Amino acid sequence: MKRMLWLAFVALLALPRALWAWDAQAVLDVVPTAALVQQQPPSSPWMQAETTEVSGQAALSHSQTLAEGLSLSGTAWGLADSLPSGSPFETPPGKVDIKSRILELKLVWEVVPGMLIWDIGKKVIHPSSGFFRTPLNVISHGPLGNAANINGAAVGTWEEGWIGTDVTLLLGNFTISNFFSPRMLWSSQADSVLQFFSLPQNDFQNLTRLDVRLGNADMRFLGLVSSGGPGSSDPGVNLQLGAGVDTNIGDSITVRAEVSAANSQSRLTVADPLLATVSTDTVHWAPQALVGATWTNAQQLSLMAEYYYNGGGFAGSDYTQLIRYSQNRRSTYPNAPDLLDQFGTLSAGRHYGFVRISGKLDDTLTAAGWTQVNLQDLSGLTGILLTLTHDTWSLNGSLMNAWGTRDTEAGLSPLLWRIDLELTLFL
Amino acid sequence: MKRMIFAALAVLMTTAMYAESPQELLARVDAARYVPDLSFVLQMTSFEGDKQVDSNTLWGFVKGVGSENKSLIAFADPASVRGRKMLMDGNIVYLLFPKTTNPIRLSPLQILMGQASNGDVVRTGFSQDYDVASLTETTRNDVPCWLFSLTVKESRKDATYKKVQLWVEKDTLHIAYAEFSTGDRVLKQATYQDYRKALDKDIPFVMDIHDGENPQKHTVMTYVKLGRKTVAETVFRRDYLQSWTPEQPR
Numbered sequence: 001m002k003r004m005l006w007l008a009f010v011a012l013l014a015l016p017r018a019l020w021a022w023d024a025q026a027v028l029d030v031v032p033t034a035a036l037v038q039q040q041p042p043s044s045p046w047m048q049a050e051t052t053e054v055s056g057q058a059a060l061s062h063s064q065t066l067a068e069g070l071s072l073s074g075t076a077w078g079l080a081d082s083l084p085s086g087s088p089f090e091t092p093p094g095k096v097d098i099k100s101r102i103l104e105l106k107l108v109w110e111v112v113p114g115m116l117i118w119d120i121g122k123k124v125i126h127p128s129s130g131f132f133r134t135p136l137n138v139i140s141h142g143p144l145g146n147a148a149n150i151n152g153a154a155v156g157t158w159e160e161g162w163i164g165t166d167v168t169l170l171l172g173n174f175t176i177s178n179f180f181s182p183r184m185l186w187s188s189q190a191d192s193v194l195q196f197f198s199l200p201q202n203d204f205q206n207l208t209r210l211d212v213r214l215g216n217a218d219m220r221f222l223g224l225v226s227s228g229g230p231g232s233s234d235p236g237v238n239l240q241l242g243a244g245v246d247t248n249i250g251d252s253i254t255v256r257a258e259v260s261a262a263n264s265q266s267r268l269t270v271a272d273p274l275l276a277t278v279s280t281d282t283v284h285w286a287p288q289a290l291v292g293a294t295w296t297n298a299q300q301l302s303l304m305a306e307y308y309y310n311g312g313g314f315a316g317s318d319y320t321q322l323i324r325y326s327q328n329r330r331s332t333y334p335n336a337p338d339l340l341d342q343f344g345t346l347s348a349g350r351h352y353g354f355v356r357i358s359g360k361l362d363d364t365l366t367a368a369g370w371t372q373v374n375l376q377d378l379s380g381l382t383g384i385l386l387t388l389t390h391d392t393w394s395l396n397g398s399l400m401n402a403w404g405t406r407d408t409e410a411g412l413s414p415l416l417w418r419i420d421l422e423l424t425l426f427l
Numbered sequence: 428m429k430r431m432i433f434a435a436l437a438v439l440m441t442t443a444m445y446a447e448s449p450q451e452l453l454a455r456v457d458a459a460r461y462v463p464d465l466s467f468v469l470q471m472t473s474f475e476g477d478k479q480v481d482s483n484t485l486w487g488f489v490k491g492v493g494s495e496n497k498s499l500i501a502f503a504d505p506a507s508v509r510g511r512k513m514l515m516d517g518n519i520v521y522l523l524f525p526k527t528t529n530p531i532r533l534s535p536l537q538i539l540m541g542q543a544s545n546g547d548v549v550r551t552g553f554s555q556d557y558d559v560a561s562l563t564e565t566t567r568n569d570v571p572c573w574l575f576s577l578t579v580k581e582s583r584k585d586a587t588y589k590k591v592q593l594w595v596e597k598d599t600l601h602i603a604y605a606e607f608s609t610g611d612r613v614l615k616q617a618t619y620q621d622y623r624k625a626l627d628k629d630i631p632f633v634m635d636i637h638d639g640e641n642p643q644k645h646t647v648m649t650y651v652k653l654g655r656k657t658v659a660e661t662v663f664r665r666d667y668l669q670s671w672t673p674e675q676p677r
Contacts, residue, residue, distance in 0.1 A: 023510055023525065061510075061526065063672060071672045075526055103526070108670055114659030117670050126529045158526055168670070170661035177666070211666055216519060218532065218665060248519060251535045251587060296537045363473075363480040391505035426506035 024427035026058040027157065034416040038334060046330060048416065053083035059103070059158055069113050074105035074121075077144070077158055102197050103144075104161045117168040122198065124161040125179060127209060127222060128290075129246050129256040130154065132354040132372060133308040133347075135288035136242045136258045138224045139181070139205055142344070150385055150398040150420050152356060152370040162205070163198055175211040180204075183229055203228050217247035222260075239263045252296050259289040265312050268339050273324035276333035286311030292354075301359040308352040312343065315350040319376060322348060326412045340409055348409055351375040364389055379404020379411050396422040449559035453575060456593075457552035459600045462626045465489050466656040466674075468503075473646045483508065486673045488656045490663065497663035501673035512668050513538070518586075523668045530668045535587065556583045557591055564597075567604060571597045588614065601629060606639075613639035625653050 031053040036046045056079070063073040078100035106121035128134035134154045141160045149156060164181030184201040186194055203226040211220045224240040244258030264282055271277040292306030314322050322339055329336045340348045353375050358368035366387045373380040383400040398420045404411030447455075466488035473481040487500035502511040510525030520538050521530035557577035565574045575593040579586045588607040595602050601622050607615040616639060619631035630653065638644040656674075661667065 023506075059526070065672050065674070073672075108672075110670065114662040114667065117667075119670075124526075124528045126527060128529065129532065155527075168666065170664050170667060172661070175664060175666040213664070246532045248532065248534055251518070254532050254534050254537075256532070294534070294537075296534055298536055300537075302537065363475075389507055391507055394507060426509065 023061045023063075024059065025157075026056070026425045026427065028423045029053070029055045029057075030421045031055070031418060033418045036330075036414040036416065046334075051083060053081065055079060055081040057158075069110035071108050072106070073108070075103045075158070077101055077103045077160075079144075100196055101144075101160060101199075103158055106161075115170050117166075117170075119166040119168075120164075122161040122163045123166060123179070124159045125207060126155070126159060127220060127242075127244070128154075128258060129244060130258060130290040130292065130306065130308075131304060131356070132306055133288075133290050133352070135260045135290050135308075136220070136222065136244050138222065138240045138242060138260055138262075139207060139226075141199060150383065150396060150400070150422065151368060152354065152372060152381075152383055160199065162201065164205075173213040175209070177209045177211075179207045179209075181206075183232070202232075203234075217245055219243070219245045236264075253293060255291075255293045257289070257291040259287050261285045261287040261311070267312055268337055268342055269314075269318070270321040270325040270339065273321045274328060276325055276328045276336035278325075278337055278339065283312050288312070299359070302357070304354075304356040304358075306354040308354070310343065310347055310350055310352070313348055313350045315376065319349055323377070323407055323409070323412070327406065330412065340412060345413075346372055346374060346381060346409060349374050349376045374404075374409045377404065377408040379408030381410060392426050394424045394426075396420065396424070398422070449562040449575070450554060452562070452573070453557075453559055453577075453593075454554040456575075456595050456600050456602065457554050460602075460628050460630050461552055462628050462630070462653075462655065463490070464655050464657045465626075466654045467650055468652040470649045470651055471646055472649075474644070476643045484651070487513075488658065490658070490660075499663065499668075499671060499673075501671075503673075512671060512673070514663060514665060514668055516663055521665050521668060528669050530665050553577060553591060553593065556580055556586055565594070567594045567596075570603070572603060573597055599629065602631070608639070615639055616642065626655060 032050065033053060034048055034050045037049045038044050038046055057077065059075055059077045061073070061075040063071060065071050078098070080096045080098050082096050084097040102122060104122050104124055106119050106123050109118045110116070111118055125139055126134070126137055128136035130136070132152055132154055134140070139162060144156060144158050144160055162179075162181045163184060164179055166177060166179040168175060168177040181201060181204070183204045184198065186200065191200070205224060205226045207222060207224045209220060209222045211218065220243065222242045225237060226240075227237045228234040240260060240262040242258065242260030244256070246254065246256035248254050262285070264284055265286055266280055266282050268278045269281050271279040287309065288311060289309040290306060292304065294302060294304045296302040325336075326340050329338070342348070346352065351374075353373045354370070356368060356370035358366060360366050366389070368385045368387075369383070370385075371380055371382040381400060381402050383398055385396060385398040388395045399417070400420070401417045402410045402413045402415050406412065467486070469485045469487070471483045471485065472479060482505070483502060484504035485500050486503050487498055489496055489498035491497055496515075497517070498515045500513040500515065502508040502513075512523040512530075514521040514530065518535055520533045520535060522533050522538065523530040556579060558580055559575055560578045561576040563574045565572050573595045575591075575595065577591040577593060579589045588609060590608045592606040592608075593602060594604040599622070602619045604619070605617045606613050607617070616637040618635045619633075620635065621632040622629050623632050630650070632650045634648045636646045636648065662671070
């Protein structure tokens with residue numbers, strides 16, 4: 001496997017030098033964290049443990065013009081993590097846990113320059129304009145690795161793409177694109193090799209997008225058809241639809257709104273909160289929606305606010321049951337499924353808010369503070385971040401804290417606080 | 428008889444001189460340096476007094492004039508911003524970070540680089556966006572100049588600068604100096620220097636833009652390379668940014 005990777009690397013080096021050429025980024029994170037953990041689950045009690053996780057990530061990118069209108073670009077990424085689980089009792093056998101992946105590798109051909117573009121390979125699909133939640137990212141692999149989320153964004157520095165082919169047609173104020181991604185499954189034996197290239201792709205997926213420029217506003221509509229196909233455990237055809245808009249108001253404000261919904265979404269619900277038992281149900285066309293705005297002044301002080309509605313989340317008595325279930329799960333039934341995190345961190349309820357303020361302290365130093373709030377129980381996450389940026393490196397120092405009483409979503413999170421010192425090198 | 432002929436000639440010359448309206452003269456000033464489909468490598472260096480605080484090298488191309496221009500810009504240097512791509516379409520700005528696929532919509536104030544804003548970077552003409560309120564004769568550094576007082580057109584009310592004072596050398600129609608203001612407050616002062624013949628036009632290769640309130644803060648924009656690149660109109664679309672492979676001017 002290593003030999004294959006080296007051969008691929010040497011082959012890339014042998015290509016003529018592109019204008020953009022090579023680009024590399026390395027990130028070193030030192031993350032002291034306090035979390036609630038169990039030494040020997042499920043019998044031992046939960047206890048607070050402070051631990052320091054050290055992780056290093058690196059990404060190497062290349063973009064190559066092969067001919068007029070034909071280019072090849074790719075990004076390889078690797079992560080070495082001293083504590084991937086976050087628990088001091090679960091150190092990896094080899095001291096560090098190593099992961100690596102080709103994030104993107106695509107051949108782009110402008111069949112008609114500036115008008116008809118054909119991509120093939122591995123490509124990131126990210127239509128959402130949301131910052132702390134991304135309802136229009138209807139096909140997403142989720143956060144990559146175990147890197148700390150220090151600025152409150154839904155997506156970190158790097159994203160992993162999907163293997164498939166994309167055709168884009170730009171016509172006047174319209175853009176129509178169609179991305180098809182095949183089903184790709186392999187044995188666990190093959191996975192020891194193929195994991196470096198891609199995650200398995202469980203379904204056939206076809207995403208059609210229409211983007212329209214209407215005056216100052218950009219509108220987008222998308223439809224995703226997916227199916228496991230014949231022989232799959234889920235051979236049914238599923239549909240997801242979405243729409244979004246963003247625009248400017250004057251010189252200082254941008255606003256955005258987007259919504260998506262799936263014809264069918266299965267979720268775990270509480271059957272009995274006292275015994276911590278669950279059942280599965282299906283919700284139909286439950287919308288996820290986001291509205292947000294960013295205001296910036298001439299001194300580069302920026303204020304962002306977003307509201308997120310999660311139609312598949314829980315509200316009212318269902319939410320009360322969920323909190324009761326999670327309390328019992330923590331105290332008595334630690335092996336019961338974690339229902340709070342089934343849609344991601346801080347997403348079990350229906351209503352969430354996000355506010356972020358950032359500004360320049362001087363020419364190289366910026367400061368930011370952000371908070372995510374569950375508006376149903378007023379618990380949340382808060383972070384502050386200082387960034388020192390120079391031409392070839394940046395240094396981030398951040399502190400994140402989960403707050404809320406023991407009958408709230410964030411109050412029930414095992415995470416208590418986290419400090420992150422992050423050094424990024426741009427090579 | 429000779430005196431009569433000279434008098435007639437003088438009248439004719441005066442008539443010819445003023446046959447061109449101030450707005451037409453401004454259009455001629457723009458035309459003297461306007462290059463359709465300009466591609467460039469531009470260095471932007473910001474100073475506070477004599478101390479350099481920031482420097483960026485940009486590659487890109489621009490199409491159209493005035494506030495209707497559209498430009499694609501890629502950050503080539505320093506390494507911390509390399510790979511960022513930006514589309515400016517009038518007052519609308521999109522920024523695509525490396526390794527992401529969805530360009531973020533920014534407000535014009537979010538993309539200030541030093542003392543230079545979007546309009547300063549790519550401004551190719553004044554006559555599209557401004558009416559001439561007055562035109563007078565003056566001198567600047569002992570060089571005879573036209574002094575244009577410009578006010579923003581009704582249809583361009585969303586422009587960053589509502590008024591512009593423009594000093595233009597009479598002989599060459601080179602813009603020498605400009606003051607950009609909103610109301611009575613001067614926001615920017617720009618000096619245009621190092622005019623060179625390029626692409627059959629007289630182009631200022633250096634523009635020095637000072638903050639109106641703190642003149643110690645200034646940004647020098649220097650063209651490193653210029654060329655022409657004709658591209659389809661659809662290239663200036665948000666959805667094209669991720670497919671764009673930046674190239675230096677040929």
